[in-house]
Amino acid sequence: MWVRFLIAQDQQIAAAKIVAELTQRGIKIHSAESGITEGVGLVIFDQFSEELIKLVSGESHHYKNRLLAIHCNKLTPDHARSLMQSGATDILGLLNSESIIDEILARILRWEAVDNLLESPYIKSNLIGESPAWKNVLRQLVEVSHFTDAPVLIQGESGTGKELVARLVHELDRRKQKKELVVLDCSTITPELSGSEFFGHERGAFTGAVAARDGAFALADQGTLFLDEVGELPLHLQTQLLRVIQEQTYKRVGGNVWQRTSFRLVCATNRNLWTQVQKGEFRADLYFRLASFVCQLPPLHERQEDILPLARYFLRAASTPDYVLELDTAVEEYLLNRTYPGNIRDLRQVVMRLMCRHAGKGTITLGCIPPDDREYWYHHHAVWHEGGFELAIRRGLMHGAGLKDLSRMAEETAIRIAVEEAEGNLQQAALRLGVTDRTLQLRRAARREA
Template identity: 50%
Template structure:
């Protein structure tokens, strides 16, 4: 059931009066929402001064569409900031049908969001998360657009990609093909994407379909698309634009049609502006861009998610209560690996807990308890140079890596993050690039290359043995 209300005086606003009557005739009740999450319409007549307050109050419980009468001089951008989903003008009674069509779409989207098919995989009820799910569901069910999923590691990009594929409206939809762009070997990249014919290269004992062929009439999901080499960015763009490709060693063009999903934790717009990612491919991928919120922006989901993951870690056993100290820890603890970090914490707790009693502070492993990292700074340059406490910094480094792995930060991310962090520290703690290069144990040229955005030392990359060991 949807609702509508009129803000302001109806006198002289014939369009508002006509639309209000039309909405009433179509079964909408006049007044405020009667249940949480119920969508509705705010008709703004005359002076819109109260409209912002009305929209703000109504939007806290559900989606609100604002319709402006001819005499309403409201700022639509301000109304959107107050929580409105959209702001449209009114001109005649026929607009009631347009408003109703929008409400019906929202109702259909909300029904899917609240369905078991979605709730069982996209867990959470935080307002930010629900807003993201509505956007994802609407794009997935009612369009076939490409979609770019952005967000920090562990925020659920693969889960959302699978959901988009499952909700795809295309008839005879085929499979979802996942390709992790960080694992693509340059020498075999053509085969990964295009497939190959028998005898195309040494070891090609038979024909093999690539990602473009396997995803035909299905979905191609490129994880960490920001890591895609420049030559493959160009090849991907051609296939997306033309819908044809040629397998390695083949002579016949093949047709393919797929929905393209991509995910990244990089700022691809900034990467394209810097020339490190093709601008034309970026705009192809970003037809719809959805940012998945980190767990710190949906704190109300932390405890319910922990309960879910804990139950998964203890299949067939009774759900456990949580000691208040544990609840407090869960709500205050940082989650650098986001939902993946929280799920791994639940697994560790599940392995330590015994019996059916509440989860208590002792079930939290020492590495996860509060205060662990307090005061555990890195060793000073003087201490390392002077040889004091040789084991201390090794232990701290090992501990930092252990905590990163437990937080869901994998070796591929560590491999890229550690040099970046070390470079930033050296630049901050020395009086210039030359000194920073000496601290890092690399050449000045290599440091300049790193700070300019390069990923490997040019001196080393130019040596033949570097290529053979890559």
């Protein structure tokens, strides 16, 4: 954990006590002189200032690092909002807080637990991506899934991975005797059999019911019920579902005995459910039951950094154990510049088409691109600054960032990515950035001193 002070002399004793108590509790503290700013950061300040905003914005790395801001004096709501928008993860007040150390420790332990889960084999091998948009969603989802039993509503375009996310919620659920995940696609339920799908039925309840059958509510008892495309449910089924969620009881079709059930509910839709509520197509009371936590999955065009890692993941999954295919640089450029209306599912299909045309054990080259896709690429070749870059600029302008701030952030981001991809080798990073080693060192030093 690293600590920075922006306080007057008379406040330094109280701040030093916080650091000393944290050290006694087993927290390893790195001072400003160490130059370490990775991991959880603690900023203690007494006055809101541009210097404070610059520090928080620079060290949070677009929310990649967790940063706790502690103020020694009163902080206005507007200033608190500015701190959060700049990258602070949370804000605590030092005044009149006898439990400040416990509050700090509680947050540190929670954040470390979430970060450990993010690095777990299950997530690393199933939910691919390192882009800020994806990591931000995943971090929130992990916390809600593991530390609460709240219902989760997953919204996103087709092909963004909603069922995979639902399985993650079930996997991270901490119930000791958790049972199975039951998946029910609401878009495939016929009106005639809808009651049986949810409630089950008794023998002879209707023509063809030759034996009793459990429905989704019974099968999901003590487990997780995943309702895919929940926005397709007709209103009469919405009413019945709401009652089961509230009362945790139901009757089978043709039965007279009340059955009990207890399950975690996860729902997914590619529609905007709140818009459906406003149109009268979805019950408002059911929406608020389902939407304890809303997970909005980003489309693939907002996750440009994840396109190649996802493509390589699909290649590994489809390759033989003794040889994993690689992508030629020109093919990587093709994948980066292509559009994906079907999102991740669309990308997987493109990779499979490349593999279908590939022969031998060499690299996948431009000749593997199907002819009909080549024409699209030739005529719609996107320049590098389209898409995600322009989206980031628009967001910055919306939040009041000026040209100077935008330029600085673009430069810092380019340097950080180049150094990360060069695994810390400044010479390689400088070559890629088109500057000298000395220039890169000076830019990084100036940033640390700023």
